[in-house]
Amino acid sequence: MPPEPSIARVPETGAHVIVDNGGTGVVRTSSGRFLRLVSPPPGLLEVLGGASNGDGDAAAYAEALRARMSAREEEEAQQRWPGPRRGVALVGGGPLVDAVADALTGWGVAVSRHTDGGSLLAAMDGAADDRRGDTGTAGSRGGGVRPWGLVVAYADSPAERLGWDRLDALPNRGVAWLRAYREGENCFVDPICLDGDDPGSEQVYRRRLAASFVPRELDAWRHAAAAAAPPSAAAHVLMTGRLLTLALAWAQGSEALGSYRGTLWKLVPATGTISEHPVLAYDPPPPVDRGARRRT
Numbered sequence: 001m002p003p004e005p006s007i008a009r010v011p012e013t014g015a016h017v018i019v020d021n022g023g024t025g026v027v028r029t030s031s032g033r034f035l036r037l038v039s040p041p042p043g044l045l046e047v048l049g050g051a052s053n054g055d056g057d058a059a060a061y062a063e064a065l066r067a068r069m070s071a072r073e074e075e076e077a078q079q080r081w082p083g084p085r086r087g088v089a090l091v092g093g094g095p096l097v098d099a100v101a102d103a104l105t106g107w108g109v110a111v112s113r114h115t116d117g118g119s120l121l122a123a124m125d126g127a128a129d130d131r132r133g134d135t136g137t138a139g140s141r142g143g144g145v146r147p148w149g150l151v152v153a154y155a156d157s158p159a160e161r162l163g164w165d166r167l168d169a170l171p172n173r174g175v176a177w178l179r180a181y182r183e184g185e186n187c188f189v190d191p192i193c194l195d196g197d198d199p200g201s202e203q204v205y206r207r208r209l210a211a212s213f214v215p216r217e218l219d220a221w222r223h224a225a226a227a228a229a230p231p232s233a234a235a236h237v238l239m240t241g242r243l244l245t246l247a248l249a250w251a252q253g254s255e256a257l258g259s260y261r262g263t264l265w266k267l268v269p270a271t272g273t274i275s276e277h278p279v280l281a282y283d284p285p286p287p288v289d290r291g292a293r294r295r296t
Contacts, residue, residue: 008048010062013069019045027065030073037065081107081251084149088112088247091120091153091167092160096180096231099240100152104247112148117163120151124173148175150250152243155181157227161201168193168200176250180243183221184228187235187267189242191260191279192250198261199281207279208264235269 005020014030017037025037025044043058048065088104089112090097101111114120124147151170155161161181170177170193177193179201190204199207205222209215231239242265249256264277 006045008045010048010066010069012066013073015069017045017048029069031076077108081109085251086110087148089114089120089148089151091117091151092155094156096236096240097154100243103244117167121166150176150178150247152178152247158183158222158225164201168202171198172196178246180239182228182231184225185269187239189239189265191262191264192246194261197281199279203281204264204279232269235267238267
């Protein structure tokens with residue numbers, strides 16, 4: 001039986017070098033691609049593994065390989081989450097938001113945390129004021145300023161979603177708007193909003209009321225419900241995964257965004273049921289003219 005090929009990791013990268021008994025070498029990149037090495041010098045694996053400094057050729061080859069793999073991984077990181085979109089704000093708290101923050105930070109995203117929608121809007125308005133002070137220009141409060149390209153919010157109870165209707169204006173300011181929440185044990189991830197033509201949090205809820213067989217009871221429950229017990233491990237993982245899937249699609253400008261912009265995702269842990277529901281935006285009704293009756 002022939003001996004096993006030798007393997008060593010390329011330092012400071014996720015790549016590995018494999019050399020067979022005939023001296024043929026390949027490198028497996030962190031993304032799983034295999035690239036053939038050109039004339040790897042003897043002693044390369046020992047240098048990569050730190051067992052020896054090797055001769056000059058082996059050390060130079062190892063350093064060139066490390067630099068090449070590092071550059072390749074940086075290119076792949078840019079594909080995963082492009083640099084211009086690495087500003088993301090998170091609204092809410094708890095283990096699920098912590099998990100999303102940790103995942104985004106691991107992808108090189110600059111994450112800012114906000115307890116609620118009001119604090120996020122105050123931060124955006126403060127950035128607008130600072131910018132106007134620096135340039136000496138005037139404008140509407142907060143207009144045109146985008147400290148973050150994406151805002152992700154999570155609420156553990158209906159009460160924690162108060163004020164989200166104000167955040168529905170974010171897409172009109174050039175900020176993508178993504179929401180997840182629980183109602184009792186049930187979990188929801190709303191469609192991602194990229195512009196004013198996408199359904200915001202209030203429109204999604206109105207659509208749900210219109211489709212419900214018991215809209216009055218649903219609305220009454222929502223206004224009275226308190227936070228439920230923490231989500232189960234399975235619900236936590238599934239909801240976090242859905243949020244990160246949509247966030248990645250936004251960062252990469254994926255073709256899947258077309259469906260994500262009009263799809264409500266729902267998980268019912270009691271039955272283990274995951275379902276998706278189309279949700280379309282609608283034109284807001286005209287304001288009620290309360291003086292019309294008095295004028296007739």
